[in-house]
Amino acid sequence: MASLKENLRAVRARIDAAARAAGRDPGSVALLAVSKTWPAADVRALAALGQRDFGENRVQELLDKAAELADAGPRWHFVGxxxxxxxxxxxxxxxxxxxxxxxxxxxxLDRAGQEGGHPVDVLIQVDLGGPAGEVAARGGARPADVPALADAVAGAAGLRLRGLMAVAPRGADPRPAFDRLADLAGRVRADHPEAVDISAGMSGDLADAVAAGATIVRVGTALFGERPLPCGEFEEHQPRESQQ
Known part of the structure; x- marks a missing residue:
């Protein structure tokens, strides 16, 4: 609990500093705690410290934690x-x-939202490409396809368009990619003023994302610690869920 409290304080301080450096109100940037692979007890502890938003990238893990933590009041996000x-x-x-x-x-999702009686809040994931402009392995719609998809989402009764999301390409300076995302988000927002959110930035590049206009930063490692993968390597955040 003490470790989580200190980590949460440190991450919020980093976000506040990044916002001020960019001339932004720190309150305009929300922290999304990416709690994948970590136990529900850790989510409960952070919720008790005032953290509200938590992200999962596996459906079953989301379902299990949502059921176990219904009394803790977290607001869930699916990022896979x-x-x-x-x-x-x-x-x-x-x-x-x-x-x-x-x-x-x-x-x-539109059908699910209509059948459930509540629109599903969605962000469109954008493929920002790799260092040489190739299609990224991290998923997302190609930028040229985003405006039409945004129009379709905005016109769907069971959906509510919140904005755009992206992951910076591996092996490249993240700032140009985040700037491209912000430019595309501005164009989408011109047609759909309700699409105000930009979900971008993780533990290692959140300052660049905030400088480019991110309103949501997705942080896992800096809060919970590094996650071991089956191969023995470590990774901050995998937005793609397995198709298997």
């Missing part, structure tokens, strides 16, 4: 690639979906 056959289950948790990247998924 979402298969259509699991979309309704995610929608029933009330989670904000950060990874809408294609029209068929929008159609499925």
């Amino acid at each position: 690639q979402l298969q259509r056959n699991k979309a309704a289950a995610v929608a029933r948790t009330g989670a904000v979906v950060h990874s809408l990247d294609r029209q068929p998924l929008a159609t499925t």
